[in-house]
Amino acid sequence: xxxxxxxxxxxxxxxTAALEAARLGARVLSVDPFSAEEGASRTGAAPxxxxxxxxxxxxxxxxxxxxSERLRGMAQRVLATRLTRARADTDAARKRLIRAGVQLxxxxxxxxxxxxVRIAEATAHEAETIVLAPGSRPRRPERFPWASGxxxxxxxxxxxxxxxxxxxILGAExxxxxxxxxxxxxxxxxxxxxxxRKLFRVADRDVLEHLHRGLQQLGVTVATEESIESVEPRxxxxxxxxxxxxxxxxxxxxxxxxxxxxxxPRSDGLGLExxxxxxxxxxxxxxxxxxRTSLPSVYACGDATGPPxxxxxxxxxxxxxxxxxxxxxxxxxxxLPLAVHxxxxxxxxxxxxxxxxxxxxxxxxxxxxxxxxxxxxRPADPVRALKLIFDGxxxxxxxxxxxxxxxxxxxxxxxxxxxxxxxxxxxxGLILHHPAQCxxxxxxxxxxxxxxxxxxxRATAAAPPAC
Numbered sequence: 001x002x003x004x005x006x007x008x009x010x011x012x013x014x015x016t017a018a019l020e021a022a023r024l025g026a027r028v029l030s031v032d033p034f035s036a037e038e039g040a041s042r043t044g045a046a047p048x049x050x051x052x053x054x055x056x057x058x059x060x061x062x063x064x065x066x067x068s069e070r071l072r073g074m075a076q077r078v079l080a081t082r083l084t085r086a087r088a089d090t091d092a093a094r095k096r097l098i099r100a101g102v103q104l105x106x107x108x109x110x111x112x113x114x115x116x117v118r119i120a121e122a123t124a125h126e127a128e129t130i131v132l133a134p135g136s137r138p139r140r141p142e143r144f145p146w147a148s149g150x151x152x153x154x155x156x157x158x159x160x161x162x163x164x165x166x167x168x169i170l171g172a173e174x175x176x177x178x179x180x181x182x183x184x185x186x187x188x189x190x191x192x193x194x195x196x197r198k199l200f201r202v203a204d205r206d207v208l209e210h211l212h213r214g215l216q217q218l219g220v221t222v223a224t225e226e227s228i229e230s231v232e233p234r235x236x237x238x239x240x241x242x243x244x245x246x247x248x249x250x251x252x253x254x255x256x257x258x259x260x261x262x263x264x265p266r267s268d269g270l271g272l273e274x275x276x277x278x279x280x281x282x283x284x285x286x287x288x289x290x291x292r293t294s295l296p297s298v299y300a301c302g303d304a305t306g307p308p309x310x311x312x313x314x315x316x317x318x319x320x321x322x323x324x325x326x327x328x329x330x331x332x333x334x335x336l337p338l339a340v341h342x343x344x345x346x347x348x349x350x351x352x353x354x355x356x357x358x359x360x361x362x363x364x365x366x367x368x369x370x371x372x373x374x375x376x377x378r379p380a381d382p383v384r385a386l387k388l389i390f391d392g393x394x395x396x397x398x399x400x401x402x403x404x405x406x407x408x409x410x411x412x413x414x415x416x417x418x419x420x421x422x423x424x425x426x427x428x429g430l431i432l433h434h435p436a437q438c439x440x441x442x443x444x445x446x447x448x449x450x451x452x453x454x455x456x457x458r459a460t461a462a463a464p465p466a467c
Contacts, residue, residue: 001125003029005325006117008109008270009133010035012311013302015093016318017131022100024326029127030097031119033134034266035106047158048182050078050085052341055185056381075163075186111271114297129297129325132285133318134270136263136303144259148233150242151257154179163188164255168244170228171260173200174340177211179258181343184218191221191254193228193246202338203401204352210384210403214344223248231257265304280306289333291321299325308338337415339408344384347411350399350418353389362392366424366448368440370405381405386440388424388448396421405437413438424448 004026007018010033018030054074097104107120111130118124138153140146152160154175167183169176172194184190192215199208199222215222223246232243234253245251265284272279278286278294284306291299301317303309313336323329337349356363370382384404391398400414417427427445432438 001029003027003103003125003127005029005129005131005322006031006109006125006127007131007133008033008117009135009302009304010093011133011135011302011314013135013314013318014131014133015097016315017133017301017322018097018102019100020319020322021131021326022097022102024322026322026326028102029125030102030104031109031117032104032106033108047079048178049341051075051186052178052182052343054078055182055343069187072163072187079158079160079163108269110269111275111298114275114295129299131291131318131321131325132267132270132293132298132300132304133302133314134266134304136265136309138259139261139264141259141261144231144257145233148240148242150233150240150255151231151259154258154260157256157258160256165189166254167191167256167258168193168228168242168252168254169258169260171262172196172222172224173260173262174202174338176258176260177215177342178340179260180220181211181215181218182341184215184220185343189219189254191223191252193226194222194224195227197224199224200340202348202352203346203403204354204387207346207348207385207387207401207403210344211342211346214342218343263303263309265306267304282306290324290330291317292324308336310336310338312337312339335415335418337411339411341408344381344404345407346401346403347407347414348399348401349411349415350397351389352399352401353387356389356398363398364390364392364395364448364452366390366444366446366451368443368447370437372443372447373435373437373439383407383410383437383440386410386444388427388441388444390424390448395423395425397423397427402440410438410440413441417441424452 005021006029007014008031010030018028021028094104105119109117109119112118116124116126117130138155140153144151163186166189168191169180170193172192176192177199180190180192199211227247228244229247230245234241234243241253241255242257243253244257267285275295277298280286285293285300285304287293287300287305291301293300299321301321302314320331335350337347340346353363353365366388368386369384382405387401388397389399397418400418402410424445427441428449430442432442
């Protein structure tokens with residue numbers, strides 16, 4: 001059969017690409033290679049978000065927070081519903097595609113030509129454009145005993161029948177920190193191990209301090225500049241656990257070891273090698289700013305193209321790819337925001353102060369926290385810090401970093417402000433609703449103007465962070 005667009009992959013990126021192509025009048029086939037999978041592999045990061053919501057709703061911020069056993073019971077009920085939720089979300093997505101006029105087909109797909117796709121070794125289809133959105137899966141370093149049942153990745157840990165009472169997490173990038181804070185908030189004894197001195201690299205040191213304090217308050221043991229020397233699965237009294245020895249000599253037993261070692265694309269078996277589709281050194285599909293691969297008729301979007309592995313980015317990539325394929329529209333890539341669902345949340349977009357300092361770029365900043373907001377009382381989960389970084393030469397906004405509160409919501413406002421290259425004068429003059437945590441932008445801009453007026457806010461390559 002002949003189509004205008006064939007989309008391989010039915011995750012968020014694939015769904016978006018298929019819906020956008022149908023909206024633009026194309027005849028679309030959506031292929032789901034992983035239709036038989038259930039559980040965490042189908043729900044992605046959703047179960048972790050559900051668990052975080054459980055911890056927040058349970059009142060962990062209050063002195064009268066529920067006991068660990070009650071929290072564990074709540075979390076178990078959330079995990080028990082993951083398959084039901086996954087099926088419901090999948091069914092809803094398929095109905096949206098059908099309403100849009102998209103034809104659906106399940107089965108693993110192989111590219112047999114620049115315009116041809118064979119599905120389940122039987123059905124062959126042709127299309128002017130093929131969009132690849134197969135997603136990614138956790139990377140599993142070979143040196144760990146994965147078959148033991150006590151070593152998990154970020155996908156299999158969400159498929160456990162029950163929460164462990166103790167867990168070691170290796171890897172303190174965004175995903176590792178998310179698991180550490182959420183599991184600790186649910187009563188799990190957590191040790192977070194990271195070989196570098198710093199937690200994830202996208203935020204400035206002073207902003208990350210809020211995350212450090214949050215992890216400490218939750219009881220997380222953070223071991224930086226540390227690594228795992230050996231892992232020994234054991235079983236005693238019918239209970240499995242793992243004995244871990246660190247490079248520092250410390251040895252300890254825990255119920256589970258979670259390895260967060262990045263992700264790899266689910267592109268094996270698609271026939272890309274035979275067609276000469278280029279990949280980078282880590283195996284991710286190489287694409288230009290419009291999502292086109294080295295084969296002009298083939299586009300790619302979502303996790304298969306590499307970091308940051310975020311749904312918002314995948315949606316933008318999918319729409320950009322389809323617009324370019326069908327109408328030749330080119331879009332300049334924006335500054336991609338990063339939202340980390342830790343407790344407290346961390347979100348960033350644009351350049352950070354630490355990076356500007358390394359580049360020797362002159363900047364000035366403005367900071368605000370919940371004390372600066374025109375909000376009566378104190379929000380249950382306040383903005384811990386909102387930091388604006390401005391160009392020292394033209395006063396235009398270079399970056400925004402937020403900790404706490406509604407950081408993952410406010411960062412979208414920050415992205416729009418960054419795209420407009422606003423100045424602190426323009427930000428300070430915004431009319432914002434009260435009471436609202438969004439007022440932190442006005443407060444931080446005012447702070448930047450005050451510091452600049454005092455001549456004390458010019459940051460050079462040797463200057464320490466200003467907030």
